[in-house]
Amino acid sequence: MATAQKKYTYDYPRPAVTVDCVIFGFEKNQLKLLLTKRAIEPYLGKWAFPGGFIREDETADECALRKLSEEAGLSNIFLEQLYTFSELNRDPRGRVISVAYFALVKPTEYTLEAGLDIDAVQWFGLEEVADLAFDHQQILSVAVERLKGKIRYQPIGFELLPAQFTLPELHNLYETILQRSIDRGNFRKKMLSMGLLIDHSDMQKDRHARAAKIYSFDKVKYEELKESGFYFEI
Amino acid sequence: MATAQKKYTYDYPRPAVTVDCVIFGFEKNQLKLLLTKRAIEPYLGKWAFPGGFIREDETADECALRKLSEEAGLSNIFLEQLYTFSELNRDPRGRVISVAYFALVKPTEYTLEAGLDIDAVQWFGLEEVADLAFDHQQILSVAVERLKGKIRYQPIGFELLPAQFTLPELHNLYETILQRSIDRGNFRKKMLSMGLLIDHSDMQKDRHARAAKIYSFDKVKYEELKESGFYFEI
DNA sequence: CCAAAAGTGTTACCGTTACACCCATGG
DNA sequence: CCATGGGTGTAACGGTAACACTTTTGG
Structure with a gap:
């Protein structure tokens, strides 16, 4: 060799x-x-x-x-x-x-x-x-x-964040990658409306007002939805 | 050799x-x-x-x-x-x-x-x-x-049709490839609204009512629009 | 105390959806 | 003369965009 x-x-x-x-x-x-x-x-x-x-x-x-x-x-x-x-x-x-x-x-x-x-x-x-x-x-x-x-049309952003993340973090990731600003309110509405984020805020002991809620991506549910025709989009 | x-x-x-x-x-x-x-x-x-x-x-x-x-x-x-x-x-x-x-x-x-x-x-x-x-x-x-x-999101369907084609032909192509029915009226509205089809019906001498209008795809205009952020979608 | 960050609500608008309808003709 | 196929119109609905607003805290 x-x-x-x-x-x-x-x-x-x-x-x-x-x-x-x-x-x-x-x-x-x-x-x-x-x-x-x-x-x-x-x-x-x-x-x-x-x-x-x-x-x-x-x-x-x-x-x-x-x-x-x-x-x-x-x-x-x-x-x-x-x-x-x-x-x-x-x-x-x-x-x-x-x-x-x-x-x-x-x-x-x-x-x-x-x-x-x-x-x-x-x-x-x-x-x-x-x-x-x-x-x-x-x-x-x-x-x-x-x-x-x-x-924009596949949930790969989550592969770049820790398993537990906040919505502002996710929002920031999208703005950074797409190189344009995205309305905060609309972004969170759309993200949450898909029902693919699991809320872990109950695990946060001392959650102050300025501490963002923690979520994780529900991969299992995503695979299920995808099977039945759903497709992810931001 | x-x-x-x-x-x-x-x-x-x-x-x-x-x-x-x-x-x-x-x-x-x-x-x-x-x-x-x-x-x-x-x-x-x-x-x-x-x-x-x-x-x-x-x-x-x-x-x-x-x-x-x-x-x-x-x-x-x-x-x-x-x-x-x-x-x-x-x-x-x-x-x-x-x-x-x-x-x-x-x-x-x-x-x-x-x-x-x-x-x-x-x-x-x-x-x-x-x-x-x-x-x-x-x-x-x-x-x-x-x-x-x-x-669905790139105008490649036109690569499969002759340079001159009718809307029913295009509609049929989409239904065939996507394997599902698409509402006729809505399809033609969306297609025409993008302004990427050039109407050649004036060239049709004996155009009966049942003869469909002939169009061609405006590739030049598509490239222009794409430059300025537009993106094709059906 | 106020700027900054998280989260929520509101409204106008626009595109899509699901139809119904007309018109002309060819068999 | 009516079934067929091309072409058009419309009303309801739902999602999006662009905001304003509230709350809390860290500096």
């Missing part, structure tokens, strides 16, 4: 295939991006998405899960395929096609660990991200568009 | 990468699927989506366009990436990852030509499709879901 022996031979040329994971988080009213600092060439020292070559015995999904675990210590998070990038010169090592993934994490629930071939793992505010390795800046913009589009 | 010489050697194993095109059409009030009959192994004689191996010097998009042209004689049609399939045993030849594409065609505007490695090209009613090669049945179901989802 350490000494490459060039022992895989094919009739026709084949591209290498990698997986890259765009990982979003939300903390301190900011949309965050999880990046790893490369410890190997190419782009040594640059920040990039966790990812790597797909193995012979794993699907792209499995590879993404493995990379999230190996490189950042993440597991059990929202993950879905984003898009496949196949521009000819996107990787200096030669022809590399990348299947990009899209992940959402509750940052508070994990402590990051820099893993294999990685110097560091760190959350960045979306605004401060620049000069990424490969074509990762382009992948990022596709991911951001997907996030903006999807949050 | 004809005699394979096993001359491409790599340090690590690489999957082969293909492109497959799911092509929808609409004719005689039926949703159609374009399939090619395989002239080579594996699955010789089975029906499958047009597609094939990605070349060293082309992107996945380019490969899809090439395959559409080579195998079915199609060009200038709506095309977008659908999903990448990477299950381990989806191809008997070994590890093959496929980037699936999603295409919409106006069947009346093309005459099909069976091309390279293809015995026949033919339109099938969606219902009669069964026993496809590879995992193409699974790819198909993803494509159908995409079509159903996307037609």
Whole structure:
């Protein structure tokens, strides 16, 4: 494994295939991006998405899960395929096609660990991200568009908040991601009217007037409703 | 090219990468699927989506366009990436990852030509499709879901109709794809209210009462409106 | 004491829904 | 001459948008 022996031979040329994971988080009213600092060439020292070559015995999904675990210590998070990038010169090592993934994490629930071939793992505010390795800046913009589009008609915002959250927090998350102000009253009315939030305010011992009520998302009920034709929308 | 010489050697194993095109059409009030009959192994004689191996010097998009042209004689049609399939045993030849594409065609505007490695090209009613090669049945179901989802909030229905069409035709297309009845009056009101249909009824010489008005989709105006925040929805 | 934050209420408006209705013609 | 298919009108309803308002507390 350490000494490459060039022992895989094919009739026709084949591209290498990698997986890259765009990982979003939300903390301190900011949309965050999880990046790893490369410890190997190419782009040594640059920040990039966790990812790597797909193995012979794993699907792209499995590879993404493995990379999230190996490189950042993440597991059990929202993950879905984003898009496949196949521009000819996107990787200096030669022809590399990348299947990009899209992940959402509750940052508070994990402590990051820099893993294999990685110097560091760190959350960045979306605004401060620049000069990424490969074509990762382009992948990022596709991911951001997907996030903006999807949050309006699928309950994925909850994947970015702790299990217990307040309505002002949720409201703020939507305003931040959609980059526009949303009427407070109308937002809470619509959210609550769907009946998908479980009220935990009775658990709050010393609830002052300025302390917001705590809710959690009722995933079970959402799945039920979805089955019977309901569909989430903000 | 004809005699394979096993001359491409790599340090690590690489999957082969293909492109497959799911092509929808609409004719005689039926949703159609374009399939090619395989002239080579594996699955010789089975029906499958047009597609094939990605070349060293082309992107996945380019490969899809090439395959559409080579195998079915199609060009200038709506095309977008659908999903990448990477299950381990989806191809008997070994590890093959496929980037699936999603295409919409106006069947009346093309005459099909069976091309390279293809015995026949033919339109099938969606219902009669069964026993496809590879995992193409699974790819198909993803494509159908995409079509159903996307037609409601993007003006892709027009890609399936001739440039000139009537409102009853459009109405029928929506009912067929969404598999539910839609109120005639409301449908036409909503469609017309968006101001994206150009009326060509003045061109109709002998327009009887039972002959429906002819319209075309104003793509230029749609792009303009989209820029300024408008978004299509039925 | 007042600005700020959480929560609630009110109203006008607009788009959708579910119809009914007209009109012309082709069989 | 009436069933069929294209085209139009309307009234009730419900959700949304844009507000105003109340309460409590932290500085």
